[in-house]
Amino acid sequence: MIPSVLPTYNRADLTFVKGEGVWMTEADGRRFLDLGAGIAVNVLGHANPTLVSALTEQAQALWHVSNLYNIPQQQTLADALVAQSFADTVFFTNSGTEACELAVKMARKYWFDKGHPEKVDILGFEGSFHGRSSAGIAAAGGEKLTKGFGPLLPGFSHLTWGDIAAVNDAITDTTAAVIVEPVQGEGGIRPMEDDDLRELRHICEEAGVLLILDEVQCGVGRTGKLFAHEWAGITPDIMMVAKGIGGGFPLGAVLATQDAASGMTAGTHGSTYGGNPLACAVGNAVMNTVATPEFLSDVMRKSGLFRQKLEGLVASHPDVFEEVRGTGLMLGLKCKALNMDVVNAGYDAQVVTVPAADNVVRLLPPLNITDDEITQAVERLEQAAIQVAAQKD
Template identity: 45%
Template structure:
């Protein structure tokens, strides 16, 4: 099977030599029957774990009823999902698509159109952060403040400026008469789980208000309970004008969403933007089941906070044992990073061999985004494996 993978799939991923066939909760099994503890979670996608019963049943029921119709018609599950998202967020309107990159693309288009309608034609520039990640389309890879993702795809889309994350003075200095929006991740995920200071986003919000700019928050990775609140912006006591979601929204199926206030959303009218599959009946049903499960009894968010705190505590103990190998432990809820003094790839490989799936980003940062149902025994097992690997 691996031979066929190499033969027929484009070489766009550095894949582990592993074919995963089955998943339940926080565990997955390979084609040869080996069991693994999954601390990657589809990179923050499987918020309820693999094949959560409520999500599976919702997909089964909807698949028997209606798989897909065009957005030329009203779609019942899509309407219900939009209402749920707006009821539990700052937003008044939702646009559905298929991925985080598409959600961010929609946010970029909406912010430009809004600025042209409410200010002037020259307002089109968006300020983003160095070390950020917003997607792989041509516009979103340009918005991404990392040259390694942009190399080879020049010329890039004009209209983006980059400033250091968590540097309010740099942000203020970058604004000019052409600026229309500021686009930031509440926590930089792909950039190494960089958490801002407590007052950073309050100051960003004030800057936007003072200068008539839109604040776009990319919550593709931090949304849907990942940080211990339904949306990460809730930690900072502010609301954005636009927010993007994907990853955890569908509990494992591909769906993205761009949420906005009524005033901003009004700049999109029929013909301005669209998505053939966006918010189709099947994925909307899965997302409803996911969101309702997160909200229904408070257990998921509570568990995320408790297990996140316990996880960081255990990692800090590990750091005390290996100060020459571990530089920093950081995170919020269950998006957590271990910054190493060296390359993290050998550790990822060694953990894989011991039946634990982990992820490395930015070369030397181990990133953990397990399902929000993770338990202490799972964390303890991971720590035991990491300790054994680091000791060697």
């Protein structure tokens, strides 16, 4: 008999009932150190007092009005994102998946309005993840996402990750845009080299196609810059964000230049809930904390500490781990053992991690994790490694 919750997840046998900072309490009272942050969502940890205060204050005033009216909290957040980024305009969504849908529509509508309705094709890269909508799975293209869901939305093709030279050859008269994650998350914590991202920007400019960046997982301070593409010194035409921008409250956005967004006029897109007062009140509180030089600098400092300790962990357990990957506090352990064995052993050691492709374990802690908590995290990961090694023997 099918359960009342549709069984599309293989859920761990854990039920968390409370959270505080980087800690979560299981129903049986055990405390777990959270290196998953709800898959890079809880950038300021659980029950952050600043976010709780912002949400509570707004909840006592006004929850929802729809986008038929002006929403002051939305305007404030849009102004902040424009001020802190390449963008001239922002549309708010409820998730990264919704942001992908709009990014695709925006790129195609741009060329339609420019008199080139034939330019509808979008180039992506293998190993990508752009959400689970029809456009998202078509843009990513992996069999794990697409099998059984055909016919797929047409107009998408996929190149080998890191093969920037192939982009030039793949662009045709019908190409509208290239879409890429500066750091692949689900794909196994695979950063695109800064030089490659710069070359990709150059190719798009030379060919006259739009560049769409998916920063749903790697954005909002995760890499030590507000947005990951800043490390390469480039800007996209369109960018998707979500996850961290709401600090745990469902919120996403599409950021774009005035030119790229020029086709999106009144009536071309909408969202009943997107950018509602509750979400934007929390989003403003997140931005007020994360988008400061002091906070971002501390993310990089802690990243160095975490990575140093993880390199020691890998060196101590070469039969379990192969290497450390990633940047900022978006790190991954490439495993020799099965990554799910490491994740499950972590549960026994009361540390939460997230699996990814390429046999990687993702480490995506709240960005305000402390030095002491980083030390405790690595100690628990070591316990997990010892358990996995013993199982192999």
